[in-house]
Amino acid sequence: MRVAHFCDSHPGRTDGVAISVATTVSLLRAAGHEVQLYQPAPLLRGRAEPCGVRSVPVPLRNIRIGVPHFSGMRRVPQVVHIHTPGPVGIGGLRYARVHEIPVVMTWHTDLLAYSAHFMEIQFGAAHAAQRLELGWTMRDYLRLARPGTERRAQLVRLGQEFLDRTAVVVAPSEKTAASFAEFERVPPVWTVPTSVSLAECPLGRAEVRRSLRIPQNAPVVLAVGRATREKDPQLLLASFARLLRRLPGARLVMLGVKQHRLAVLRLARQAGVAHALRIVRPVPHSRMAAYYRMADVLAFTSTTDTQGLVMLEAEQAGLPVVLADTALAGRPGEHGEHDAPGAAGRLSTAPDADSFAAALARVLTDPDLHREVVEAGRAAAHAYSTQRYLDHLLSAYEFALTAAQGADSASVGASRAARTAG
The missing domain is CATH 3.40.50.2000 (Glycogen Phosphorylase B;)
Structure with missing residues (x-):
């Protein structure tokens, strides 16, 4: 054709x-x-x-x-x-x-x-x-x-x-x-x-964390994409501020931020989380798998996306996802005859800081929930192949x-x- x-x-x-x-x-x-x-x-x-x-x-x-x-x-x-x-x-x-x-x-x-x-x-x-x-x-x-x-x-x-x-x-x-x-x-x-098919990357979890000056045992929240207003970085930072009250050792990595870096830093200082924030410029797509493996949960606060490819990539890499848009909770692999067994959709919340922070804390502190979300995400990603x-x-x-x-x-x-x- x-x-x-x-x-x-x-x-x-x-x-x-x-x-x-x-x-x-x-x-x-x-x-x-x-x-x-x-x-x-x-x-x-x-x-x-x-x-x-x-x-x-x-x-x-x-x-x-x-x-x-x-x-x-x-x-x-x-x-x-x-x-x-x-x-x-x-x-x-x-x-x-x-x-x-x-x-x-x-x-x-x-x-x-x-x-x-x-x-x-x-x-x-x-x-x-x-x-x-x-x-x-x-x-x-x-x-x-x-x-x-x-x-x-x-x-x-x-x-x-x-x-x-x-x-x-x-x-x-x-x-x-x-x-x-x-x-x-x-x-x-x-x-x-x-x-999407996530490329393999030789970089390991420990290596990426060292490059970001993050302790190996610290809980890491990863956000991927622009930090422009339609992605709601303010909700992300406000939610992370609440998470820090429960998990003081947590770190937030915002990957893919090229514009508005000073605005993000200003919001982070206002929220009291600048010390725990790492801002990373866009990296080649071939290195994305290493960043997903480095983290413990993906935070997706945008409510304006039509799909959110980074969520599918994260699930392929075995990273659980928490999102603030219930309309995108359904995973592609959970529709139709190839539904992932036992799948119930992504872990989603209302787009407010308290709800989102609570969901992040649940995934980071409940090993059974973490494993369940990871397995469901991987099964759905496998079912919805390229x-x-x-x-x-x-x-x-x-x-x-x-x-x-x-x-x-x-x-x-x-x-x-x-x-x-x-």
Whole structure:
């Protein structure tokens, strides 16, 4: 099968979208499928991908803005897979419409939730409306600048335009699938969580702890990912402050923090936990397994994620997970015929510091609970293999192709009927 992927997260960016796309493309290519991947690449220097999109970096942000131009595609794909609604993704939508190619779109990001934290969501929405030629008035654009119901309604209106151009929408979790209830018209939704394969790493638990100046017997809470507001680092630090009252020797490692490090330190000092905090910049994905093995529990405080790939990685590595989003409590491997035996979902709490700290303390102080959570997580991760993910994704592609061919046949039949009637 020939598939073209369009993504606005540049290669190597430490976010779930970039990792999900890299995993998907690698699996498809290994299975013998022809894949073209369009992602932001340097404006003047050589491209990592033959299909790299020239782009410019955004100052003080780890993002690049692509300037898409797709007239030079090697072969017209059978399916276009859109991963993001930025300039590259919109370019893919436009290309698919011109060439009448069915579109599969993965709804990786909850843009309605992110719009409260990132001003560029509004700018991106305005750009999308222009590129898709939606005919918005000045009043429509001004609604994006007004927080609250007006902005949300306008973003929903834009999201509807994306859905109307999509043959199949892929939801990476049941939580995401349920969120489409806000839209009037929704194409067939396939719930297909991304399955990642955690690479082996020779670094040992003791070695990583020494590098972080953490005692070998200290209880370690690990948080992985950005420390921007939508990930709720304030809840994480407030919860850890309560945990320290019960376990004074505990340590918190925040891995993957590149921006807002000073803000995190300020919050940590205010919470009285700066002495027990270790902030680590992003590390290569090949070293992640060592950090999961070094820790005793993964803390996931974000309530804006659509899947949370780090939770699946942690479970593969045998690290128990505590999360503050009950909508993501279901593990991918616990759905359907391959359910993990005895599985009851991830340990989740309400998104408040007392509840979250209490759950962390239970996992760290109850060996039986710790073992139970680890075993359930490993069983679910094993059940939801990368091959199972690939099979589901290919089924979605086949569905989109069949639906498009059926629509073409119906269109041809209607045209013939009209000519006969004439």
